Amino acid sequence: MNKWELFLGHKIGMPAELFEIFNTKPSQMFKNNQIIYRQGEIAENFYYLKEGKVQAFVNSLDGLEKILTIYKKGEIFGEASFFDGFPRMSSARTFSDSEIITITKADIIIYFQKEPLFALNFIELLSQKVRMLSNEIDNISFLSAEKRIAQYLLNKNLYTNFSIDCTHEDIGKAVGVSRITVSRILNKFSKHQWIYTKYRKILILNQNALLKLLES
Template structure:
């Protein structure tokens, strides 16, 4: 299936403590294999999901079979909530990028939570407002930032801390797709960052060596 390049926002923001505690306490957990579908574009949303482990790709498919990746969801975030709340068919699909665990949140579970903890409803509204803000920043990034700045920002936003190191688990092609530049351009910029000692590259993995320098590049308009 052909894939269409598009800017990807990696959602790594933390949920409020009250929501995290609620979702972590739910026993309706489903284990997923790499590539397994969570929900499909066009279907009715009977639930939404809390990602307990792994990463998930959210994407749209056109009538001629082209795919456009919309976001990569990291653990500790929710997905599929928009169609659940507005009652409209899902506008995207989601699948596991690696082995994952999701908590399935049904309407009954949420209504029970509202009765015992009504403040959770306000937290969910704040979360939706944050998502809208992030989408606005996404438009700003793709419109006004140069390729170096976008790639530096993507690396910083996507990095996972493991011990004293920070890693980005993505290929250069995936990074290019993420920031809407060609693979050749992404490779050239990443290699230049590597030459300057800002990062080290390996197959499917980048180690960030100089976070401050990348932050300076990412902040350029």
């Protein structure tokens, strides 16, 4: 297994104890494309995604949007600013109809008082997320557009054995390139028979070829 397979195969999981606790709290339903919190707000709570998908993104001063990640069922989000006390550095919106549980400061203090080990679980979880974010920043800074898109597709493919649901614009926002560049590179991958594309869907045909591209 090469370094890219190790990196791409690594998923950040929430400790089982916290998973069980959060699932007992009341949840709130959010419609698709609904804003949960905005960049610059003070974080008075964080969130546990019981069902659905949530997209974290940032906006630059000139109005450009960059997708950071998509959270899925069983993940927490918005916790970094909650713990460090600084304004939120990103926004979050639902990427599908979603069921979300809000975790307050009072909640987390009770959990930590009952089970101090939960605090260590959170430190480990936050450390993993920081490491993943550092890798992403390095990739945006140093990888070519082709490699960024290949990595995006491979990461997405971790969550499904079927086609990847996304548009060229989605990919461009996620990896920091224009939609035109995405289209050109996907056409190249398609000609090599590494992927198969149709409307809003991409199917990976040759994962090894994409991994070799990342290694080159």
